[in-house]
Every structure is written in C-alpha cells, then in structure tokens.
Amino acid sequence: MSRIFITGSADGLGRAAAATLLGEGHQVIVHAREPGRLHGVRDLLDRGALAVTGDLSDLQQTREVAEQVNRIGRPDAVIHNAGVFTGPQVLAVNVIAPYLLTALIARPARLVYLSSGMHFDGRAALEKVDWRGHTAVSYSDSKLFVTALAAAVARRWPGVVSSAVDPGWVPTKMGGENAPDDLRLGHLTQEWLVTSADAQAGVSGGYWHHQRRLEPHAAARDPAFQDALLAELERVTGVALAMS
Template sequence: MARILITGSSDGLGSIVAQRLVARGHSVVLHARNPARAQDAIKACSGAETVVTGDLSSIEDTKKLANDVNKLGIFDCVIHNAGLFRSPYSETADGIPPLAAVNTLAPYILTCLITRPKRLVFVSSDMHQSGDGSLEDILWQQRGEKGYDPIKAYRASKVHAVIFAKAFARRWPEVKSNSLDPGWVPTKMGGANASGDTEAAVATYVMLAEGEEVNAQRSGIYYNPGPTEGRAQASTDDETVQERLLQICADFTGINPSI
C-alpha cells in the first residue's frame, strides 16, 4: 500500500484519481483550497485518510500547507495536480497573478518543503509544447495586467511543470520524479466537449503514484495518457534552463531546494 498526497483533489481528475487509488487499497490524503472545498473533497472520496487545506495562490498558505503535510508523516508519492486554467489577471498578496502562484510557485514550494517522498508527479499538459520556455518574466511582474494573456500564462506554467520534474529527477536521484499530460478530458476544467479519454489519464496517474510498473521506476520522463512516454519541449532538457527556473523560484519565495 502506498501513501499518496494529491493537491487539488476536491473535484475533477484529482478527485477521480483519489477515488481510484483508494479503491486499489492505497492511503490517500486529499487537498482543498478551503474548509468548504475540503467537505466536497471528503464527500466525493469518503475513503480518503484525511484532507488538508491551503490556498496555493498564497506563499504563506502554501508554506503552512507543507508544514501540515509533514505533521502527517512520510508519503510515498506527492502528485502536484492543482492548477488554474484561463485564470483572469489579478494580483495575489504576493503581487503576482494567481495562475503563476498556483501552477508554478506552489509545486516548487511544496516540493522543497515537504519531506522528500519516493515519487513526485507534476501534472503538465500537451499545451506546454507551444509554451514559452524562455523563462522571461514567468511571474508577469514586468508585463503586468496589460501584457497578461491567460492562455500564454497557462502554457508557460505547464512548461515549468515538466522542467520541475526533470530538475528534481536530476538533483534527487533517489526520487522518481516525472511529469504527465492527462489529455483534454471532460472535467470542470476541460469542459463537457473535451474529447480525451478519462480512463487513459487516470491510468497514467495511477501508474506513477503506485510506482510498481517498470515505467514508473524511471525518472525525468514526460508521459502521455495511456500511459506512454511522450516527447516534451526540447528546452526542458537543458540543465541550465532547469537551474534557472529553480533559482527564479528560490529568489522570489526565499526557499531553496536542498541538494
């Protein structure tokens, strides 16, 4: 039995995957943005071990969430599933758009602060293929509201997810760190017209969460639904790019990843 934390698991694929993992005999800790959403999470997945709360758009809340998770003990796998899509421009208390906070900074902070698990899973998207891998102004502080584009912001954040998976796979060889594209599936985020296969998406999550199949014992890999190995944007393999993203996040949050 594995012990698994899934961020953003009050609904959507996070909830579906949690239910599937519980049904397969694993211990799952859910995550929700606030107490109301936590009730939704437990209602949908009553077999979960517990639920933790924290607003991932806030650096302080995310740090507290990491501390709360550590109080629960060691995890076999952490799935960074939470994410925003088509999120309009506003500024969080930290002065950045919520999408940049939730999709980029939160998985970085949690990975740095949660006691190192055996497996890390970063949820990306095929949309990362057309994302900006230059790492210029990733937190939209220079471009601001006038330059903000929610689709460009989402695509870039999903490039970051792949980079994180590869960077931590290289830095922490004892941890299996991978990323996945769940496909365009009919959830609240994907919409009712989505044509992707939910079962194929879930299969990829489950494989990486359980860590038993041969592919799940690899590291630094980008997976398509199915699961099958995919080819990520070429920039994500550049170690200089990987280190630059980690440094940008470290400089902004004041949190450095351990070696």
Template sequence: MRILITGSSDGLGLLTANLLSQSHQVILHARNTSRAHDATSACPSAHTCITGDLSTLAGIRAFAAEADKHGPYDAIMHNAGLYLGPFRRTEDNMPALVAVNTIAPYLLSCLMQKPKRLIFVSSGLHQNGNAGLEDITWQQRGEGKWNDAQAYADSKLHNVVFAWGFHRRFGIPTASVDPGWVKTKMGGPNAMDDLDAAVKTFAMVCTGEGEAGKREVGHYYQMKQRGFREEAKDVETQEKLFGILEGVTGVKVPE
C-alpha cells in the same frame, strides 16, 4: 503506499484519489473547509483531507507544514492548477495562476520532506510555453498585458522542467504527466481524449507501476510515454528556473 494529491477536491485529482484509495492511503487537498467537506464526501475512503490556499506564499508554507504532519509520503502529485481567467492579483503581487501552477509545486517540493516519488501535472499546451523563462511572475508586463493562455502554457512547461530538475537534484523517481483533453470542469464538455485512461495514467505514475516503473524520470500521457519540449532536460534551463523561483520565494532547492 501513502500518497498526497494536491487539488483533489474535484476533477482528475478526485477521480485519481478514488481509484488509488481502493488499495492505498490517500491524503486529499482542498483550498478551504467547504471544498474539503465535498472532497471527503466524494471520496470517503481517503485517509484525510488537508486544507490550504496555494495561491499565496504564506498559504503554501502553511500547507507544507500541515501536510508533512501526515507523511512521510511514498508519492506526492502536484495536481492543483488554475486555467484561463483574469489576472487575480495575490497578496504577493503576482497572478494566482502563477502562484498555484508554478510557485506552489516548487515551494512544496523544497519545503516538504522528500517523498519516494514526485509527480507534476502538465499539459500538451506546455509546447507553447516560453522556454526563455522571462518575467514568469508578470511583474514587468503587469496586469495590462496579462495573457492567461500564455501564462498557463508557461506554467505547464515549468512543470515538465520540474520533473527533470528535481530528479537530478533529489535522485528520486519523478514524472510529469499530461492527461490530455478530457471532460472535466477544466476540459469542458467537448473534450475528446479518454478520461479513464487519464485517471489510470495519474495512478500509474503515483505508484510507479506499468510504464512509469521502467524509467526513473519521464513524461506520460494516456498510459504511455509522450514527447515533450527538450528544453526541460537542459540543466541550464532547470537551474535558471530554480534560481528565479529562489528569488521569488527566498527558498532554494535543498541539497
């Protein structure tokens, strides 16, 4: 299998790449050449590493074009993400967190050649996300009202919605995955969930083996299915999110 994992220069993305590259062709992603060098050094069995800044619309488009040159893919895992931090306004006048966590997986899914499987990395914190989808780019609230925890929870809910929405639109196996609270740079030293199980879960949904092979769409955690916000399965919610993102990016979900 040929598998692309975004955000795979460190953390869970890199650990998953190392596991999968033992028996599959894995394409890494890093946001710049320095991190790409670190990634290939840490995962020497990877096929290659593509650089791309997923915090801007131009960067996402450029990455989509470059990544497609290395396809077609059996699976694409949208793992790149930002967690807590300041607003970090991008050249597109939106928070970098929103661009990387929500805009990038949407736009890449729309622009790139359709893979055989599509995976979106979410979080248990998606349960705190705003299902009303109001002001997802923070244009109305602005930097003064920025709440990074809420923005993160919203984006992780979007990722679950993507799994169901793109499955319905594309007709391919899709999944969202919750790694749990694990000891990574993002999770911190006090995390208590099983890191090895999280990595195996990521690999499972990429390959479609185990529990992930039993359903065409699902939400997985620590090698098993997990409950999620039911709004993600609502077609109106899916289409509302797609419509908002079409307005932001100028790109609609392909027929």
C-alpha cells in the same frame, strides 16, 4: 500500501485519482483550497482519506499545506495536480506551489507533476516573467515551466522518481464537458506512476501521456534552463530546493 498526497483533489482529475487510489487500499491525503470545499470529498473522508487545506495561490498558505502534510507523515508519493487555466494565479498555482511543496514536504519516493500538451507552445523565456502575478502568464508557459521543474527534480534528486504527465484534454471543469479525451485515461497514468512496480514507472525524468513516454519541449530537457528556473523560484519563494 502507500501514503499519497494529491493537490487540488476536491474535484476533477485529482478527485478521480484520490477515489481510485483509496479504493486500492492506499492512504490518500486530499487537498482543497479552503475547508468549505471538502464537502466535495466527504465520501472519501468517510472512507478514511485524510485532508489538508490551503490556497496554493498564496505563499504562506502553501507553506502551511506542506506543514499539514508533514504532520501527517512523510508521503510515499505526491501528485501535483492542482492547476488553473487563466488569470493572475496561473504562475502561483501551476508552478510556484509545486516548487515550494516539493522543497518543503518531507521527500517522497515518487513525484508527479501535471503538465499538458499545451506546454509545447510555451516560451522558454524567464527574463520578463512577472512572478508576482500582476501580469498574467499563459497556461502554456506555466506548463512548460512545471515540466522543466519535474525534469530538474529528477536530475537533482536521483533517489526520487520525478515525472511529468500530460493527462489529455478531458471532460473536467477545466477541460469542459465536450472535451474529446477519455476521463479515465486522464488520471490512470498518475496512479500508475505513484504505485506501480512496473520497471518503466520507476524511471525518473519522463514526460508521459496515457502511459507512453514522449519527448517534451526541448527547453524542459535543457539543464541550463532548468537551473535558471530553479534559481528564479528560489528567489521568489526564499526557499532553496535541497541538493541530492
């Protein structure tokens, strides 16, 4: 069985994926912003899940999350699930944290980054991005960036299966109770990508929706844009993503 770390797993899709994977016999590491939020996964902890805590909008706390995971042991897979929809933390949580955790956690065999169909509305422009978060960036932009990050990791680390997933518009706290998509399908693809022996799940660099591989925004597939994004993230965090 695999050891799987899932960010933002105190509720929503992250919690649902954690519950499913734990039920299948995997060792699951759940994550919450602060210890008080672990009450939402008490049942999972009682069943053997492990936990780490830290605010992914804060660079130092994100580094500490990586350290906590590494102390537990190298994960076989990481699902970068945590995300926020609006506000000054969008870039930090949706883009910077996945990058920093990718760079600092002992390299797993599989990586999944949560994207969105809204990434097609993102702007492939890095010049005026306020990485400090004083000027809010759009959710669409952040999801374009993280989709490009997934593709960049796939290109840079050929020994790792790196994928981006659009979970759909599902009825979670972020999506709202009237969201039209199937909640189960919202986390099924992530679970499949980190555990399945299916040959398709082992192909790196894909953008997925409900276990179907789709073409993402052209910028996400552009090596020049990927490299520019990695350079910006290295500058902002002071941490380089290792070469293959």
